[in-house]
Amino acid sequence: xxxxxxxxxxxxxxxxxxxxxxxxxxxxxxxxxxxxxxxxxxxxxxxxxxxxxxxxxxxxxxxxxxxxxxxxxxxxxxxxxxxxxxxxxxxxxxxxxxxxxxxxxxxxxxxxxxxxxxxxxxxxxxxxxxxxxxxxxxxxxxxxxxxxxxxxxxxxxxxxxxxxxxxxxxxxxxxxxxxxxxxxxxxxxxxxxxxxxxxxxxxxxxxxxxxxxxxxxxxxxxxxxxxxxxxxxxxxxxxxxxxxxxxxxxxxxxxxxxxxxxxxxxxxxxxxxxxxxxxxxxxxxxxxxxxxxxxxxxxxxxxxxxxxxxxxxxxxxxxxxxxxxxxxxxxxxxxxxxxxxxxxxxxxxxxxxxxxxxxxxxxxxxxxxxxxxxxxxxxxxxxxxxxxxxxxxxxxxxxxxxxxxxxxxxx
Amino acid sequence: xxxxxxxxxxxxxxxxxxxxxxxxxxxxxxxxxxxxxxxxxxxxxxxxxxxxxxxxxxxxxxxxxxxxxxxxxxxxxxxxxxxxxxxxxxxxxxxxxxxxxxxxxxxxxxxxxxxxxxxxxxxxxxxxxxxxxxxxxxxxxxxxxxxxxxxxxxxxxxxxxxxxxxxxxxxxxxxxxxxxxxxxxxxxxxxxxxxxxxxxxxxxxxxxxxxxxxxxxxxxxxxxxxxxxxxxxxxxxxxxxxxxxxxxxxxxxxxxxxxxxxxxxxxxxxxxxxxxxxxxxxxxxxxxxxxxxxxxxxxx
Numbered sequence: 001x002x003x004x005x006x007x008x009x010x011x012x013x014x015x016x017x018x019x020x021x022x023x024x025x026x027x028x029x030x031x032x033x034x035x036x037x038x039x040x041x042x043x044x045x046x047x048x049x050x051x052x053x054x055x056x057x058x059x060x061x062x063x064x065x066x067x068x069x070x071x072x073x074x075x076x077x078x079x080x081x082x083x084x085x086x087x088x089x090x091x092x093x094x095x096x097x098x099x100x101x102x103x104x105x106x107x108x109x110x111x112x113x114x115x116x117x118x119x120x121x122x123x124x125x126x127x128x129x130x131x132x133x134x135x136x137x138x139x140x141x142x143x144x145x146x147x148x149x150x151x152x153x154x155x156x157x158x159x160x161x162x163x164x165x166x167x168x169x170x171x172x173x174x175x176x177x178x179x180x181x182x183x184x185x186x187x188x189x190x191x192x193x194x195x196x197x198x199x200x201x202x203x204x205x206x207x208x209x210x211x212x213x214x215x216x217x218x219x220x221x222x223x224x225x226x227x228x229x230x231x232x233x234x235x236x237x238x239x240x241x242x243x244x245x246x247x248x249x250x251x252x253x254x255x256x257x258x259x260x261x262x263x264x265x266x267x268x269x270x271x272x273x274x275x276x277x278x279x280x281x282x283x284x285x286x287x288x289x290x291x292x293x294x295x296x297x298x299x300x301x302x303x304x305x306x307x308x309x310x311x312x313x314x315x316x317x318x319x320x321x322x323x324x325x326x327x328x329x330x331x332x333x334x335x336x337x338x339x340x341x342x343x344x345x346x347x348x349x350x351x352x353x354x355x356x357x358x359x360x361x362x363x364x365x366x367x368x369x370x371x372x373x374x375x376x377x378x379x380x381x382x383x384x385x386x387x388x389x390x391x392x393x394x395x396x397x398x399x400x401x402x403x404x405x406x407x408x409x410x411x
Numbered sequence: 412x413x414x415x416x417x418x419x420x421x422x423x424x425x426x427x428x429x430x431x432x433x434x435x436x437x438x439x440x441x442x443x444x445x446x447x448x449x450x451x452x453x454x455x456x457x458x459x460x461x462x463x464x465x466x467x468x469x470x471x472x473x474x475x476x477x478x479x480x481x482x483x484x485x486x487x488x489x490x491x492x493x494x495x496x497x498x499x500x501x502x503x504x505x506x507x508x509x510x511x512x513x514x515x516x517x518x519x520x521x522x523x524x525x526x527x528x529x530x531x532x533x534x535x536x537x538x539x540x541x542x543x544x545x546x547x548x549x550x551x552x553x554x555x556x557x558x559x560x561x562x563x564x565x566x567x568x569x570x571x572x573x574x575x576x577x578x579x580x581x582x583x584x585x586x587x588x589x590x591x592x593x594x595x596x597x598x599x600x601x602x603x604x605x606x607x608x609x610x611x612x613x614x615x616x617x618x619x620x621x622x623x624x625x626x627x628x629x630x631x632x633x634x635x636x637x638x639x640x641x642x643x644x645x646x647x648x649x650x651x652x653x654x655x656x657x658x659x660x661x662x663x664x665x666x667x668x669x670x671x672x673x674x675x676x677x678x679x680x681x682x683x684x685x686x687x688x689x690x691x692x693x694x695x696x697x698x699x700x701x702x703x704x705x706x707x708x709x710x711x
Contacts, residue, residue: 149673394540
């Protein structure tokens, strides 16, 4: 991507199990603090998995009617909070109605979470869906007074990366001046905890929640659900420079490919995951040995982590042995549709703070997951190029390359 | 502040995305037909699509899949020809029946009664993933929208996928129940309805004047910069119906434009020769239980 066409992340808003906003999340990720706790909010004593990374109450953002906010669904609250925070963080809140601001949302289970919440409060939207036909994306646009196009996409657990790539395309086409892109998911619900639990995808280490999720560890026994999300303000580098805006990073490359292998199980053939990574690196014009950090998808399932190891070796070749890899899901849990968006913040943390967040609970790395791990403690080193992998049900493979803006300027 | 983004309003880029509409199929199926198709997939699908493959699929997935395979037949191609294509599916309230059943079972049997199939097969990504698996095609696969106005979302997502010059094409599917299915507490249908799926086979523009073309561009109408309304998005459906009406009249060509939300507009152009025009009833008048594919233009 030429410097003129570069897209920068100039603002962000996030609500996660390890904190809200960039500073708090970064500090907690680097401190190795887990957000996994015993599940609260509904009876769960009969569930096979009773732990998750849940959010506490989401505070009403400034400039939003508290009464309206209190009536929003949890998923909408997280979306609105993230978008408003991203607008403020980018310095564009006051100008939001002067600009064509687009919104691309990664929401994988919007309807089900709406119906579930309504059903639990004796509502009938599940049986009369047209009663509430306006989407969260449309409502958010209306509430915030934005005038650009809006879109909802889902690539299962890779939705956040897809949303960011679509926003970059809109900027390239000149359809928007700036674009909010990200994803939210409030997937810690009775039915999803039960469904993933019955699938045996969730860890059953209920006794010590913060030690349960163990990506790449020999003793890993499944993922832990998390909830929350993150939205980014994506902006052409040209306008960001003109207004002297801070930039978290440049969105340098993106790749996506499907396995077409199984609706649930990761594909044993790493070819399409490798292709997604190689596409992203080619778009960013980055060689494997230039990568400083990979935030792995690594959910802590026995098969998934092994498959991703094969993908990393296939895509990065000999360089794989020395590229630090970590899974921040070990602290946040798996935020499903929102996972990629929140893990982009882990990459921004590495770029901005010069330190790589660790994989916590990685006490005995699985020899078959032979990667350059960052176990339990952060690794201090400059990070100019970070790659975030996100894979999803249905064989979705995505990879996002983020580049430090200072490195770009120095080049 | 706006000057940082657009120093001269007239200089704003109005870049457009153009693609060729290689083929278009509409399939409409009732509950009985869907049940029969689950039992005997060979009625519409190639051998690799077995009853086991369809066992957990949503009805909107099966109808969309039928429309894709019908389109492949009409294009005189094989599923293998679409290996690198992407898939974008805008389903409307997909998984509602399955989710009602899930909540019912959870209420009666507790967590152990909940099916493991709801999340993989009945969420927004599920239709496109199943199509990807069925063909198989290994480009990106996405769900888009999710509600009544998801058709625009799907076109916008497809535009992004086709921006990759190595992408030979993208399947776009739109599916919904007409009228919206009534269900009981167990998720079982209590009303008659039909599932309708429209499939667009979109390819990069190969000729200077493709026979059928879609173009999405920043609107030239400054008024359209106002905030989105449901009406503006639903105008796409209106346009689709107009398009079907016009093709029924066998014109040599037509052009239409509809305002999308957020300052975008969609143009549709059709230059198909009269000899290739097929008689086609409008979407809302397709007789129940019949299959009425429409070919706008043959590939190649």
